[in-house]
Amino acid sequence: MAGPESTERQGPRHEARERALSLLYESEIKGSPLEEVLEALPVPPDPYAERLARGVVRHLARIDELLGASAEGWEIARMPAVDRSVLRLAVYELLEEPSVPVAVTIDEAVRLVSDYSTDDSGRFVNGVLSTVAARARPGGAP
Secondary structure, three states, rough: OOOOHHHHHHHHOOOOOOOHHHHHHHHHHHOOOOHHHHOOOOOOOHHHHHHHHHHHHHOOHHHHHHHHHHHOOOOOHOHHHHHHHHHHHHHHHHHOOOOOHHHHHHHHHHHHHHHOOOOHHHHHHHHHHHHHHHHOOOOOOO
């Protein structure tokens, strides 16, 4: 029988995170505001995916500040675009979605970069998010 974490990994929330990642990535690569990307969709995304993507945009300055302070030796602009989008998405979730356990947020982010980015991205994202989580949710063990 699958536990709650494995259900989370395979279920609608994982798909919503994946969709939010694609929306954020598309917005960045095209240089278009997220709103334009959303308006161009033939079908609206899942409400959680849209909430995540809009939340990242709304809190981008705070998210990037935390990332910059947590990713030692890395400038945000020099990170691979997929890694940057996954990190922003996960940091938003750590900051603004307290019902999602820290471990689930980090696991999902590592899974996304493992699927869509480089072989080294998983370790990098895990390390950065562990640092962010300690700052954003003290006492919320990763």
